Amino acid sequence: MTTKPPGVYVTEKSSGVRMIVGVGTSTPAFLGYTTTPTDTPTETGTPPFTPDERKIPQPIRGWQEFADRYSIAALGKELAALLKKETQAAGDLKRIQVLQRCFILAEAVYGFFANGGTSCYVVGFLNPDAPVAESGLGGDAEARTGLGGLETVPEVTMVAVPSLWDMTVAATDTKEPPDPNLPNGKSLIGKVVAHCTAQRNRLAVVDAPPKLLVEPLKAFVGDSSDSDDAAFTALYYPWVKVPGVDGVPRTVPPSGHLAGVWARTDAERGVFKAPANQNLRGVLDLPVLLSDDQNGELNDRGVNCLRVFPGRGLLVWGARTRSSSRDWRYLNVRRLVSFLSDSIRQSSTWAVFEP
Template sequence: MPTQEPKIPGIYLNHIVPTPEPELLTGVPVFLGLANVKAGENRPLKLTLGTQFDQYFSQATEYLGDAVTGFFEQGGHLCYVVAVADNTLDALQQGLEASEILENIDLVCVPDIMVAREAEVVQMQQIVLDHCSRMGDRFAILDGLNDVQKLDKQRQKLTSNNGALYAPWLKIEDITRPKNPKSIPPCGHIAGIYATTDRIVGVHGAPANIALEGVLDLSFSLTPADQAQLNPQIGPSVNCIRSLRGRGMRVWGVRTLSSLPEWQYVNVRRLFLTLGRWANQNLADTVFEPHDFRLWMRLERELSIYCESLWQQGAIQGAVPQEAFYVKCNEETNTPENREMGQIIAEVGLAPTIPGEFIQLLLVQSSSGITLT
């Protein structure tokens, strides 16, 4: 709006307030579980406080409400809840379909799968993983079986680039029986750790080596030998929660359920998923534009600006931006055949920052003693 109405020829100052770009949220889960909505239609409900769960829902099992509470206890700020009527494959599919209207979420948690018969648990978890892969912008946080002897078989039956498996279960206080803690699946607490890491570090930060809040104990202990078996060099892994002397209970793993080496780390996979979400949100207005050199230049420019911001955050590695990423959108990536099909292709390469899982210290023994290098 002009500060004054022009009346004579001259130069006039206009103050223009730019419209802020919509924020791309990460670390926002949707929880699906057995519950009934107290009032209104059954649709995804937005929660910003743990206490809101009891205001909106009456539940048949304890896992869903405790998972939501655990999410907020670990520092989560925003989640959605979708109630399902029963613990069947059809009800799960309907709940996942109902969640598809949510554009802010990037995590999926279904703690009440663990109420099902053991034979159905893996089948339902694979449905969740397939949903995340089909949507292309979501990552599943799954719960291990509450039996150390069954975890290895469970992780071998699950496969996806877009999910991770966590164990053991967590013991928390039961207000109805203070002397008898109850065990719950860990996905809600883990989602809270994802959200806190995203907020403090960024989506490229590894959600691991973080102490769990509000947890009294673990349902069983995992030894280093157990963890070595559950975390093969390549292939689906179980991210173990360990009780470490003097450091509390911590998430001690950051692996996915992927069989591909390039997607074995949770933070690396989520970084690329977030890039795709950013592109869908910020480049949607390029659809139906003339497919010519000007469009190529715009896509290359805007993608490069975003990738450089990732480099500045430390999400991708390189001494200079050219070492950390590249963006290509030209006649090489857009052949005449692609143009005739109405497709425009931009190629983006990132050099993600890989978590340092194994810190090796070299002990050198000599006549003067042992030195650490």
């Protein structure tokens, strides 16, 4: 020991008190179609992901990073060139559909960051011309593909599949894209919800089928349920019209924008605040305008509506799960309990094997 002169010496020791630290609540995972451009672009910045890298969950911390990693600029140029052709062959029409399917994922990620999100994960499916089976969406936990790959990413608290309705049918060589297969879509939604229910710390952000009016939508969703799966499901309607990341306006599912609204609400107020009465950023218009009566009917069935109000713009006008249970009817309650449960679990692992 070093000999010290007489005096008072202070030695700091840990008190042994351990704190419960809150986990993050604002990180979504997006699953959707992705492809590489026909012509390999010149690398000007961050190199794009390889096909093998695109199949596993990749962290993305900004729109520009996503655009670079998934070759959005090159895909946009290819799509624009095909659309400018005076006559389009069958192969051109199919390639146009493939590229448009890839931009659905891009619009969701852009909408997330535009509405206040800071980081997300992306899981790609590499064959946009082919449908995705339920087993394909489920993926493989060991290979880290599909939903199985997200089991190794505990920070994910929302799961959205903006390409889900495209995944129900194959791309065609016609000018108009094929209508989605609703039964197949229901089975894919069930797979996503089952994943979230099993993980317990994340909710499924589900998009209604495209071009569906109120009465057909009511028949499609049915009544709300008191099942465990329904408590981990949030369904939004209708789709939204956006200016397009490549300058081409398109109508897209709102799940990416809503994930950003959830993240913004968490940052500004907290996970206990219902993510509603919030404006939608990066949206031009809604293709379906709802009345108060229609909103009320859908709200009773656990469908969260997007509305236009004079002088207030586009607002999220609902914050319910699909559950009819009194305990789990509201999104903020379900998300708060998941946040508390996950925080306590992660902050108390030190106690394992202690006497």
